[in-house]
Amino acid sequence: MSTATANQTIGPYWHLIEDPIWADLTRFGAQGERIVLTGTVTDGAAAPVSDAAIEIWQSSPEVSDSFPAFGRCRTDPAGSFRFVTLKPGPVPGPGNAQQAPHVAITILARGLLNGLTTRLYFQDELLNETDPVLSLIENEARRSTLIARKVALDTWHLDIRLQGDAETVFMEI
């Protein structure tokens, strides 16, 4: 048995493999509640992280020929990203617990030797109160770093802070 290969940073030139249409998870004709996820990534000096790859993965709705359930988007000079996807529903969690609708996020960038993993939850979801992952975070302010704000009828926004005040909760998975 061997151990997994070591990670190395994605570096500043990963855009060579970028295809901007990957930011639209509905491009293969997926049917469902279309939503927009926007956000920003900032560093410990509150400066925008403008060279990151943001990846999202959701276990609901299920992967299908029309829905890849995975997207990738670059951050722009303002550190902003934007995805179009389908609104996830609840999924099973440990034991009998239901997980609140969520989207898993990986942040890859120069200066990150390992990708950072976090989750996006949706403001005003009742299941957020009992979600088995959110419930692991006792501090209310820390927990709120994972909750995207509804900023338009179909749009949620999440600010991701890599370091410092209001640092986002990142997860070891």
Next chain:
Amino acid sequence: MTIETAPFRPVTDGSQPANNTPSYGSTLLRHPKQAALRIPHTITEATGPAFTAARFAAIPDLSVMNGRQAQGERIIVRGRVVDESGRAIPHTMIEIWQANAAGRYDHPGDQHDAPLDPNFHGNGRVFTDAEGWYQFISIKPGAYPWRDHYNAWRPNHIHYSLFGDGFAQRLITQMYFPGDPLLALDPIYLSVPDTAARERLIATFDLDITSPEWALGYRFDFVLRGRNATPLESA
């Protein structure tokens, strides 16, 4: 097709770099200072995206563009993708990107005063076969200077992105070349604490992969995280 939902085994201590690596200056303001929250693997972490060559066209030869040869030393890279239990990971996508032979990326952010090559862009995409084998053709990337510290040079390297079959298996790494004197000076390579884990990032020259009178061959294998024996309770 059965979708596996067993959680992945924990990461082995020392086998992965620390995000706080002061010798690599870009980590300073980008590494989280709070401890990561350890969460149980759920269906979200245990499953992952699937990419097919039908939708994501393979680009198995980086050395030719529009029928014209890129400058540089042609190479063949071949290897296997397995998990920590040694099981092959079939039909998984590998993304590849790299600098040209002169050590310059075809990227607007790269201002190194070395020539671009009109016949080299530097991106590839391949899929493993049923036994986990992959192969691509490229040219050996050049070393290049960067501004991490005075007179800093990155060793020759190729970037890789792998997905495996679960979100927690995502791997972004770099492959290095044997005998490179810059490895001993490179804070990114040296960020991996365990020596054996670090040295596994160096490809092996392989005469069996080498194609006579055409290209040098290198072997490079990937190991993705392995799963626990038992599936999730309720997934």
